[in-house]
Amino acid sequence: MTIYKHLIRMGTNSEKKYCRDFQNQYDAIVINANILAHTTSSMSSFLGCELSKDFLIDPQTYAFQSYGNLLQSSKSEKTSTNVKKSISSMLTSYGEKIKNIIEVEKRSILYNDFLGKSGEIFLHELSENVINFQLNTIQNQSLENSEYGEYIQYELSSNTQTVNLKPFALIPPYFYMTENTVDNWIPHNTKAIKYCKEKFQGESIYAQIVINKEILLNNLILDKIVNEYSLTNADGYFIWIDGFDEKNIGQTYLNNFIYLLKNLNKNNKPIYQIYGSYFSIMLTKSYLSGTCHGMEYGEDREVFPVGGGIPVSKFYMPDLHKRLLYRDALKFLLAKGYLINKGTYFSNVCNCKTCKQVINNNPEIDFSAFGDFNSTTFKRKAGNKEYSVTMDYPTTEAKDLCLKHYLYNKTKEYEYVSSNSWQDLIQQLKEAHTNSCKILGDDVDYLLTWANVIQKITLNL
Numbered sequence: 001m002t003i004y005k006h007l008i009r010m011g012t013n014s015e016k017k018y019c020r021d022f023q024n025q026y027d028a029i030v031i032n033a034n035i036l037a038h039t040t041s042s043m044s045s046f047l048g049c050e051l052s053k054d055f056l057i058d059p060q061t062y063a064f065q066s067y068g069n070l071l072q073s074s075k076s077e078k079t080s081t082n083v084k085k086s087i088s089s090m091l092t093s094y095g096e097k098i099k100n101i102i103e104v105e106k107r108s109i110l111y112n113d114f115l116g117k118s119g120e121i122f123l124h125e126l127s128e129n130v131i132n133f134q135l136n137t138i139q140n141q142s143l144e145n146s147e148y149g150e151y152i153q154y155e156l157s158s159n160t161q162t163v164n165l166k167p168f169a170l171i172p173p174y175f176y177m178t179e180n181t182v183d184n185w186i187p188h189n190t191k192a193i194k195y196c197k198e199k200f201q202g203e204s205i206y207a208q209i210v211i212n213k214e215i216l217l218n219n220l221i222l223d224k225i226v227n228e229y230s231l232t233n234a235d236g237y238f239i240w241i242d243g244f245d246e247k248n249i250g251q252t253y254l255n256n257f258i259y260l261l262k263n264l265n266k267n268n269k270p271i272y273q274i275y276g277s278y279f280s281i282m283l284t285k286s287y288l289s290g291t292c293h294g295m296e297y298g299e300d301r302e303v304f305p306v307g308g309g310i311p312v313s314k315f316y317m318p319d320l321h322k323r324l325l326y327r328d329a330l331k332f333l334l335a336k337g338y339l340i341n342k343g344t345y346f347s348n349v350c351n352c353k354t355c356k357q358v359i360n361n362n363p364e365i366d367f368s369a370f371g372d373f374n375s376t377t378f379k380r381k382a383g384n385k386e387y388s389v390t391m392d393y394p395t396t397e398a399k400d401l402c403l404k405h406y407l408y409n410k411t412k413e414y415e416y417v418s419s420n421s422w423q424d425l426i427q428q429l430k431e432a433h434t435n436s437c438k439i440l441g442d443d444v445d446y447l448l449t450w451a452n453v454i455q456k457i458t459l460n461l
């Protein structure tokens with residue numbers, strides 16, 4: 001069984017470039033089913049033939065629990081069903097029953113939709129359709145693609161395949177659980193896994209466990225989750241905790257997260273954190289097989305996010321394992337004297353390929369490339385009064401530099417964790433806190449929290 005320590009999530013088609021440019025620096029790629037369903041041909045060619053990396057398809061069935069949140073289209077994307085086009089494409093593959101609930105009845109799916117004999121049949125049909133979508137879409141589309149069809153046929157018949165047409169794991173339908181709803185949804189989540197294990201024998205069937213972070217404060221519920229999911233005989237687990245920002249969540253949550261992982265680990269099955277920061281990367285030394293992040297912003301994610309906010313430039317500070325607003329990063333670097341010359345910058349901040357491209361003879365001026373912006377002015381009304389508002393947006397070039405710098409440093413983090421001891425990790429966190437706390441204050445206290453939690457782990461190993 002292959003273990004994928006470093007997973008990366010592609011959120012939009014525009015991120016293909018970075019997945020391709022950095023393809024030798026991560027182990028596997030994760031994509032959402034709606035992206036594949038909506039751009040089947042191009043995404044199948046990209047994943048199956050161009051990239052040739054192991055991949056995972058997230059079936060996103062939790063989205064059906066909130067019709068008005070993730071599913072409805074924006075004003076600029078009107079459809080006859082008021083459902084996002086990409087979601088509608090995904091529904092077509094998942095079956096008439098779920099498509100009717102969302103697009104005709106225009107409502108969220110409910111746990112009682114799966115009750116009784118008819119509900120059991122519905123769950124089985126949905127499970128089969130969800131697995132078959134993951135299992136067959138890329139292979140079928142790639143074989144039908146005239147550009148790659150003959151090549152793929154040849155590869156499939158040879159003993160040295162270089163194309164990847166099937167995910168490394170398959171995920172049955174899964175639904176989000178809170179303290180109030182766990183008793184309603186856990187039976188359906190686990191039944192779907194058991195059914196898929198029986199129906200698709202020989203395939204790697206993984207459970208995706210998606211929970212509200214408040215569940216971490218209730219050990220009785222955590223024990224129930226571990227017990228119920230252990231009985232499914234799933235081949236592995238993907239964990240997603242709603243809005244679990246490991247830098248701001250606090251020591252109690254982190255300790256209880258480890259409690260969950262430690263108990264799941266008794267099954268000796270791979271466990272992956274679907275959205276994780278450097279803290280989760282450190283846990284790949286023990287309880288986690290691997291962890292996944294997106295392009296800069298994907299180290300934590302709410303199940304039902306609210307709004308996107310205004311884009312701003314952020315610079316990933318390697319020693320802090322955190323993205324800082326450009327202006328805060330600049331103030332910090334100036335205060336520490338790290339922009340005096342490029343040698344000082346490379347020694348104390350970052351010597352990645354992007355930084356070496358940007359930082360030359362005048363680091364203070366050169367560093368501004370990470371924060372370049374364009375200004376846009378528009379009119380707003382407040383009652384009878386009209387006024388002008390000016391907003392700054394990062395340039396395409398600045399966003400590109402920040403993202404590439406981030407990706408280089410994430411790779412370094414995985415390598416550093418793999419090649420250093422627990423005590424080395426703890427020492428680095430403490431030194432980074434000491435070096436930055438007088439300037440950044442409480443904003444870097446998470447480094448000590450992480451160090452304390454990791455120290456506790458070492459005492460129990």
